[in-house]
Amino acid sequence: MKDKTKKIIQDHVQSHEYDIDPLEIWSGIEAKQKKRKGFFWITGLGILLLSLVIFLGIQYSPGNDKVTENKPENLLEITPTTTIATNNEPQPETNENLAKTSSSSAINKTKKNSDLPTSKLNNNTEKTSQSFNNIPVQKLNKEIQTTSNAQSIAQTNNDPRKDNTKRATTNRSNNTDVGNKSNTSRIDSNLPSTLSEIKPDLTELETSIGKVRESMIALSPLRQNLKLFKVEQSQVKVTDSSIDSDFERSPWIGLEDQKKYRPLFSISALQSVAFYQKQTTSNQGVNPSYIEARNAAEMPLERFGTTLLMNVELTNWLTISTGVEYQKINEQFNWEGSYIIDENDNIIGPVPAVETLTEGDKVRIVERDMEIFNKHELVNVPIQLSLHHNFKSITYGAYGRASINVWNRTEGASLDERLYPIDLASLQTQFMTQWSGGFFAEIPVFKSWKLQAAFGLNQTRAQETFSTNTYNFKEFTLGIKHQF
Amino acid sequence: MISMNFETLLTRLKQGDQLAFRELVMRLSKRLMTVARIYSSSEEDAKDVLQDAFLLVFKKIQVFEGSEEGAMYGWIKRIIINLCLNKNQKKYRRNEMKLEDLKIDKAVPEEALDKMSHDEIMQLIFKLPDDYRKVFSLYAIEGYSHKEIAEMLNMTEINSRTHLHRSRKILQANIESAKKLVII
Numbered sequence: 208m209k210d211k212t213k214k215i216i217q218d219h220v221q222s223h224e225y226d227i228d229p230l231e232i233w234s235g236i237e238a239k240q241k242k243r244k245g246f247f248w249i250t251g252l253g254i255l256l257l258s259l260v261i262f263l264g265i266q267y268s269p270g271n272d273k274v275t276e277n278k279p280e281n282l283l284e285i286t287p288t289t290t291i292a293t294n295n296e297p298q299p300e301t302n303e304n305l306a307k308t309s310s311s312s313a314i315n316k317t318k319k320n321s322d323l324p325t326s327k328l329n330n331n332t333e334k335t336s337q338s339f340n341n342i343p344v345q346k347l348n349k350e351i352q353t354t355s356n357a358q359s360i361a362q363t364n365n366d367p368r369k370d371n372t373k374r375a376t377t378n379r380s381n382n383t384d385v386g387n388k389s390n391t392s393r394i395d396s397n398l399p400s401t402l403s404e405i406k407p408d409l410t411e412l413e414t415s416i417g418k419v420r421e422s423m424i425a426l427s428p429l430r431q432n433l434k435l436f437k438v439e440q441s442q443v444k445v446t447d448s449s450i451d452s453d454f455e456r457s458p459w460i461g462l463e464d465q466k467k468y469r470p471l472f473s474i475s476a477l478q479s480v481a482f483y484q485k486q487t488t489s490n491q492g493v494n495p496s497y498i499e500a501r502n503a504a505e506m507p508l509e510r511f512g513t514t515l516l517m518n519v520e521l522t523n524w525l526t527i528s529t530g531v532e533y534q535k536i537n538e539q540f541n542w543e544g545s546y547i548i549d550e551n552d553n554i555i556g557p558v559p560a561v562e563t564l565t566e567g568d569k570v571r572i573v574e575r576d577m578e579i580f581n582k583h584e585l586v587n588v589p590i591q592l593s594l595h596h597n598f599k600s601i602t603y604g605a606y607g608r609a610s611i612n613v614w615n616r617t618e619g620a621s622l623d624e625r626l627y628p629i630d631l632a633s634l635q636t637q638f639m640t641q642w643s644g645g646f647f648a649e650i651p652v653f654k655s656w657k658l659q660a661a662f663g664l665n666q667t668r669a670q671e672t673f674s675t676n677t678y679n680f681k682e683f684t685l686g687i688k689h690q691f
Numbered sequence: 692m693i694s695m696n697f698e699t700l701l702t703r704l705k706q707g708d709q710l711a712f713r714e715l716v717m718r719l720s721k722r723l724m725t726v727a728r729i730y731s732s733s734e735e736d737a738k739d740v741l742q743d744a745f746l747l748v749f750k751k752i753q754v755f756e757g758s759e760e761g762a763m764y765g766w767i768k769r770i771i772i773n774l775c776l777n778k779n780q781k782k783y784r785r786n787e788m789k790l791e792d793l794k795i796d797k798a799v800p801e802e803a804l805d806k807m808s809h810d811e812i813m814q815l816i817f818k819l820p821d822d823y824r825k826v827f828s829l830y831a832i833e834g835y836s837h838k839e840i841a842e843m844l845n846m847t848e849i850n851s852r853t854h855l856h857r858s859r860k861i862l863q864a865n866i867e868s869a870k871k872l873v874i875i
Contacts, residue, residue, distance in 0.1 A: 224722055229717045
C-alpha cells in the first residue's frame with residue numbers, strides 16, 4: 208500500500224471522533240469500579256469466612272473430650288489393721304467394704320506379696336500427694352525408679368501398660384455392684400488443671416487467628432511496592448499528528464523480553480488439608496515400651512493449614528515465594544487406666560505406687576477412660592521454589608518448600624515415661640523445619656485471578672522430652688492467586 | 692466544567708483524583724472510541740473495551756512518564772488495541788490460509804480517498820469484516836509489519852498478508868460503489 212494512501216487513512220482515523228456520549232462511557236466506568244470494589248470485598252470476605260469456618264469448624268467441642276472416671280465416694284483409710292484383700296464374695300455395703308471392693312485387685316496382689324508398710328512415714332507421702340500434674344518430669348522419673356524398685360511392683364508389673372489394662376478390666380468387673388451406688392461417670396473437675404482445661408478455648412483461638420490476620424495485614428503494604436507494568440515511557444515518541452512506528456504497542460509489550468529484569472509479583476491464599484502417619488522414636492534411655500504405648504494411645508487424624516504467600520516470578524520458569532503459614536495438627540488420645548487419689552482428689556500416682564502410702568492416708572482408686580483431641584498449632588515461615596511451565600492458559604509445575612517454625616502451641620494429653628497421662632504441653636514439643644515437595648496447577652478464573660491446586664508430601668519432625676515424632680503428611684491444597 | 696490544562700490534569704490523575712479521571716474520559720472518549728470500534732466486533736464490545744482501558748489507565752497512571760496529551764492518547768490507544776487483540780487472539784488460529792490464496796495486490800484509489808470525508812472513510816473501514824479490519828488497521832494505520840501483526844494476532848505472516856489483500860479489495864469495491872452512487 209502506498210505511503211500516501213496510508214497517510215490519508217491515518218489522518219482520517221486520527222482525527223475522527225466517534226459519535227458517542229462520553230458521559231455514557233463514564234457511567235459505565237463508574238459501574239465497573241463499584242463492581243470491582245464489590246468483587247474484592249466479596250472475595251476478601253469469602254477468604255476470611257472460609258478460613259474462619261475451617262478454623263472454627265475443625266475445633267472439637269469440649270464435649271468431644273471425654274475423661275470418664277469411676278470414682279468411689281468412700282475413702283479407704285490406710286491403717287495398720289486395714290485389710291486390702293481380694294474378696295469376690297458379696298460384702299455388706301458398709302463404707303469400709305465399699306472402699307475395699309472398689310480397690311483394685313492390683314492392690315490386693317500387692318498386699319498379698321508383701322504387707323503394706325504401716326509404720327513407714329516418710330517424706331514421699333507429702334510429695335506424692337501433690338497434684339500429679341505439678342510433679343516435674345524429672346521428679347516423676349525418680350519416682351518411677353523408686354516404684355519399680357519396690358518388691359511388690361517388681362513382681363506384678365513387668366509391663367506396666369499391660370498390667371494397667373488388666374487392672375482396669377478387673378476393676379470394672381469388681382466394681383459392678385459398687386458402681387450402682389457410688390460410682391459416677393463424669394468429667395472430673397478436680398483433675399490436674401492442665402488436663403481438665405483441655406477443652407478448646409475459643410478466646411485463645413480467636414487471639415491466634417487475630418495474630419495470623421495481623422500478619423496478613425502487615426504484608427499488604429508490600430503490594431504498593433509491586434509494579435508489574437513499568438512502561439518505558441521514555442521510549443515513547445507520540446504526538447497528536449503522528450505515530451512513531453517504534454512506539455511500544457502496549458504496557459505489556461516487551462514484557463516477555465524484560466521478564467528477567469522485571470519480576471512478576473503475585474499473592475496466593477491457600478487452604479490445605481493433610482492426612483498423616485506419625486512415627487515416634489524414643490530418645491536415649493527411654494523404655495521401648497513407652498514408644499509402644501504412645502503409638503497405641505495416639506491416633507493421627509488430620510492437619511489443616513492456611514498459607515499466605517507472596518510470589519516473585521523471577522523468570523518464566525522459576526518462582527520464589529515466602530509468607531506465613533498456619534497449621535493445626537489434630538490427633539486423638541485414648542487412654543484407660545487407674546489412679547490412686549487422696550481425700551482431696553489429688554492424684555497420688557498410679558496404682559503400683561501404693562507402697563508410698565502411709566498410715567493415716569485416706570485414698571480412693573479411680574479408673575479413668577480418657578478420649579481427648581490433641582492439637583498442635585504452628586505458625587511457620589515458608590520459603591518455596593517452584594519450577595513451572597505454561598500450557599495454553601494452564602500453568603503447572605513442581606515445588607519444594609522449607610517451612611521454619613516460629614511459634615507453636617500444644618493442647619491435649621500424652622503419656623509420661625510411667626505411661627500415665629500428662630498434659631501434652633509438659634512434653635515441650637519443639638517443631639523442626641518442615642520439608643515439602645509436590646506438584647501444582649493453576650487455572651485462570653477471572654482476569655488476574657487464578658485457581659491453584661496442589662498435591663504434595665511433607666515431613667515434619669518434632670522433638671519431645673521422651674521421644675521424637677516424625678509426621679509424614681500427604682497434603683492437598685486449594686487456593687487463589689492474584690497477579691499484580 | 693472548566694477544562695484544566697493537561698499538566699494539571701496529569702498531576703491530579705497521579706494523585707488519584709476521581710474528578711480528573713472523569714475529565715480525562717470526557718476529553719479522550721470520542722477519539723479513542725474510534726480506535727476501540729476498529730478493533731472490536733461491535734459497538735458494545737468497543738464501549739466495554741474502552742471502559743476497561745480507562746480503568747487500567749487509572750490504575751497504572753503512576754507508570755505513565757509522558758507529559759503531553761498526545762502521548763497519553765497514544766498510550767491509551769495501545770492499551771485498547773492490546774485489550775482487543777488479547778480478547779480475540781485464540782480465534783485467529785482457526786483461520787489459517789494457504790499460500791495460493793495470495794493474489795496480485797490492487798491499489799486502493801487515492802483520488803477517491805482524497806475526496807471522501809472522515810465519516811465516509813471510517814464507515815468504509817467499519818464495514819470491513821472484523822478480522823480484515825484489524826489486519827488492515829494494524830498495517831495501514833498503526834504501521835506494523837506483517838511479521839509483527841502475525842505475532843500479535845497469533846496467525847501466520849501469510850495469513851496477515853491475505854487478510855490485508857482481501858480487505859483492500861473490499862475497500863476498493865466499496866469506494867467504487869460509493870463513487871458510482873455520487874455520479875448517479
